[in-house]
Amino acid sequence: MAKNDRGQPGVYRRALLTGLWRENPTFRLLIGMCPPLAVTTAVKPALTMGLSVIFVLVCSNLVVSLMRGLLKPHLRIIMFTLTIATFVTICDLYLKAFQPDMSEILGAYVPLIIVNCLIIFRAEACASKCGLVVSVLDAIGMGSGFTIALCILAGIRELLATGRVFDFQVMPAGFVPWLAMQMPVGAFVTLGLLLGLANIVTGKEPD
Amino acid sequence: MNKIKYFIQQSWLLIASSFCFGLLIAIANAGLSPRIEQNEINKRNRLLGAMLPDAKNFIALDTEIEIESVQGKKEKVEVYRAVSEANECVGWSFNAAGPGFADQIVLVVAVDKSFEKIAGFDVLSSSETPGFGDQIKYDYYRSQFKGAPTGQLKLVSIGEPRKIDSEIVGITGATVSSGAVVDILDTFLTGIKARMKEKGLIGNGKE
Numbered sequence: 001m002a003k004n005d006r007g008q009p010g011v012y013r014r015a016l017l018t019g020l021w022r023e024n025p026t027f028r029l030l031i032g033m034c035p036p037l038a039v040t041t042a043v044k045p046a047l048t049m050g051l052s053v054i055f056v057l058v059c060s061n062l063v064v065s066l067m068r069g070l071l072k073p074h075l076r077i078i079m080f081t082l083t084i085a086t087f088v089t090i091c092d093l094y095l096k097a098f099q100p101d102m103s104e105i106l107g108a109y110v111p112l113i114i115v116n117c118l119i120i121f122r123a124e125a126c127a128s129k130c131g132l133v134v135s136v137l138d139a140i141g142m143g144s145g146f147t148i149a150l151c152i153l154a155g156i157r158e159l160l161a162t163g164r165v166f167d168f169q170v171m172p173a174g175f176v177p178w179l180a181m182q183m184p185v186g187a188f189v190t191l192g193l194l195l196g197l198a199n200i201v202t203g204k205e206p207d
Numbered sequence: 208m209n210k211i212k213y214f215i216q217q218s219w220l221l222i223a224s225s226f227c228f229g230l231l232i233a234i235a236n237a238g239l240s241p242r243i244e245q246n247e248i249n250k251r252n253r254l255l256g257a258m259l260p261d262a263k264n265f266i267a268l269d270t271e272i273e274i275e276s277v278q279g280k281k282e283k284v285e286v287y288r289a290v291s292e293a294n295e296c297v298g299w300s301f302n303a304a305g306p307g308f309a310d311q312i313v314l315v316v317a318v319d320k321s322f323e324k325i326a327g328f329d330v331l332s333s334s335e336t337p338g339f340g341d342q343i344k345y346d347y348y349r350s351q352f353k354g355a356p357t358g359q360l361k362l363v364s365i366g367e368p369r370k371i372d373s374e375i376v377g378i379t380g381a382t383v384s385s386g387a388v389v390d391i392l393d394t395f396l397t398g399i400k401a402r403m404k405e406k407g408l409i410g411n412g413k414e
Contacts, residue, residue, distance in 0.1 A: 067220065067224075070220050071220070072217060072220070075217070075218070075220070075221055078221065079221060079224065082221070082225065082228060083224070085228075086228035086231055086232060089232050089235070090231065093236060093239045093240075093243070096239070096243045096246070097239040097242040097243050097246065098242075100246045100250065104332070107334050108309070108310065108334045182338065184338065
């Protein structure tokens with residue numbers, strides 16, 4: 001597969017760009033939906049979560065791709081989980097050491113990256129079948145698509161819930177904050193509307 | 208013999224990876240844990256400084272204080288004497304922990320020098336439900352404890368939150384979390400107060 005990676009034209013570009021829109025994990029594939037609903041009350045935690053997912057995704061895809069020739073079919077899931085758990089633990093320790101406030105805000109959702117199906121899905125669908133470069137580019141693309149989706153959701157929720165984005169006052173002084181946007185209902189409503197918008201943009205017809 | 212050979216053939220990658228990943232986590236933990244511990248100390252001092260503004264330093268007691276925890280187990284508590292610039296005791300502080308709704312709640316608690324009134328508490332770590340249980344961190348809930356007596360705290364559903372007494376008005380929609388905080392504080396305050404009285408650390412006018 002690694003030889004084929006180089007043989008097909010535009011394979012690197014496709015690996016990098018697919019996750020941004022055509023197979024965006026949040027808006028098109030609807031996988032790894034826990035963080036989009038749970039940590040999008042503000043842009044800063046959403047961005048931290050997105051960068052954490054990119055780190056874990058890149059590292060796990062890299063390791064899985066390197067060991068893909070040695071993987072036995074019945075042990076592959078446990079190997080993926082072991083790999084992902086290792087990098088999530090390192091990421092969690094790093095956040096606690098260098099971003100303690102963000103680590104506190106994100107709380108249990110950082111360790112929960114271990115069970116984010118986006119990461120195990122990419123390990124299974126891409127890294128265990130493709131070469132190193134394609135796997136890493138795929139991880140960057142998918143992770144970036146996920147991060148962008150988190151930031152869009154968080155931006156809308158933070159703006160409507162507080163009138164501010166990234167600590168900058170955006171709404172006029174008379175704006176009445178929509179506190180519901182900070183609650184779970186705000187996450188579901190915003191995500192639903194964005195998914196509907198994504199379907200309109202892509203021209204997807206209802207089944 | 209064949210069984211062992213088969214086992215090794217099947218699982219060598221898993222065993223080797225477990226060892227390597229374990230080593231990686233151990234290195235990360237060794238490198239980052241001093242900084243994480245320092246962050247926790249800084250946070251604790253910052254929170255306690257707001258509760259006991261006259262305190263300039265917190266000195267751990269040499270005496271061991273053992274109490275019965277919320278779960279009924281024996282637990283050693285590290286109690287700190289808060290001292291002013293003139294080296295006079297201005298209060299006491301300790302960490303208190305117990306089960307919350309989702310996970311363990313860890314509090315940092317400050318009391319006055321005679322151990323009769325709560326100077327305040329703050330949440331060091333918790334994983335309570337965002338929007339509901341995590342309101343235990345909010346000022347309007349925590350302010351009920353400031354000045355409350357250090358014994359027999361009681362959770363009530365209806366009452367006047369601004370009245371400072373042993374009755375704590377729970378958070379609507381988060382009865383378990385608000386009850387957990389009351390239980391943790393009550394257990395630790397009564398337990399520590401009794402042990403410290405036994406050891407002659409309070410109640411003898413020498414505080």
